[in-house]
Amino acid sequence: AAAAGSGKTAVLVERIIQKLLHKESPADIDSLLVVTFTNAAAQEMRNRVGQALSQALEENPGSHHLKKQLSLLQNASISTLHSFCMEVVRRYAYMLDLDPGFRIADTIESDLIQQEVLEDLFEDWYGKEGEEQERFFDVVDRFSSDRSDLDVEKLVLDLYTFATQNPWPEAWLNQMVEMYEVKEGMGEKELPWLNLLKQEVHSQLKAMEVEAKQFLELTREPDGPYNYGETVDQDLEMIQHAKGALEHSWEELQSYMGESKFAALSRKKMDCDETKK
Numbered sequence: 001a002a003a004a005g006s007g008k009t010a011v012l013v014e015r016i017i018q019k020l021l022h023k024e025s026p027a028d029i030d031s032l033l034v035v036t037f038t039n040a041a042a043q044e045m046r047n048r049v050g051q052a053l054s055q056a057l058e059e060n061p062g063s064h065h066l067k068k069q070l071s072l073l074q075n076a077s078i079s080t081l082h083s084f085c086m087e088v089v090r091r092y093a094y095m096l097d098l099d100p101g102f103r104i105a106d107t108i109e110s111d112l113i114q115q116e117v118l119e120d121l122f123e124d125w126y127g128k129e130g131e132e133q134e135r136f137f138d139v140v141d142r143f144s145s146d147r148s149d150l151d152v153e154k155l156v157l158d159l160y161t162f163a164t165q166n167p168w169p170e171a172w173l174n175q176m177v178e179m180y181e182v183k184e185g186m187g188e189k190e191l192p193w194l195n196l197l198k199q200e201v202h203s204q205l206k207a208m209e210v211e212a213k214q215f216l217e218l219t220r221e222p223d224g225p226y227n228y229g230e231t232v233d234q235d236l237e238m239i240q241h242a243k244g245a246l247e248h249s250w251e252e253l254q255s256y257m258g259e260s261k262f263a264a265l266s267r268k269k270m271d272c273d274e275t276k277k
């Protein structure tokens, strides 16, 4: 990692050349894998390695090794990571049980295939019986609106997309399931998702506290909405109490919130700045 134009490519080219010119064990260019982000960068890399080789050959015109490198250069693996992967998959397609004539689907095509698979899958699950069906219906009930199960389809796709960003999607998915397993005798501190939820609630309560304090200041200004002061004061107290309860335990917060209510603002007429109100 270095600034644009600072010499990254120059350093890489130099390292490649040093490997090719190594005194005891000179490497062949086609035994190296050089990957770049873009096709243009790959082309530039190939050109610059070529130039460096030509220069080395000028200094050492009799070198058979250097002449060989120049001729190997066009077929050397200097490419984007994607084209390298394509080449590997195509070359070893027979080991992967793939048609070597495969091509990469464009996004419209793959979206269509995805949609088709998803629909088939849902149809399949709707046709299940017994416990499996119950479980599926439970998911649909929880995550869809009454009209359609589009939300559930989207959820499955989002989950799929997110999972595939991980190096081991299935392991990641299984790990997610494990997070929800509550074993006997487990304390609330050991529930990973609850800790995330607590952090989220904590930061929201903190933000509410800041707002309530600003609000309270406003009610105390000379032309402020003074009649709201009492309510805001109560709000602030409640928010702070909730924060304290959360630090103690989720259960305590839950029971505190269950028995508390935000008071309504006073409806009494007051003489104050309308904007502040």
Ligand SMILES: Nc1ncnc2c1ncn2[C@@H]1O[C@H](COP(=O)(O)OP(=O)(O)OP(=O)(O)O)[C@@H](O)[C@H]1O
Pocket: 002, 003, 004, 005, 006, 007, 008, 009, 010, 011
């Ligand atoms: N050590 C150096 N001495 C003299 N010139 C250098 C040196 N390193 C790089 N250069 C020159 O600086 C210019 C930019 O170098 P290079 O292309 O390697 O940078 P880069 O970091 O790869 O740039 P980019 O971010 O655009 O890919 C080139 O003209 C290169 O020849």
Ligand SMILES: [Mg+2]
Pocket: 008, 009, 010
């Ligand atoms: Mg560069």
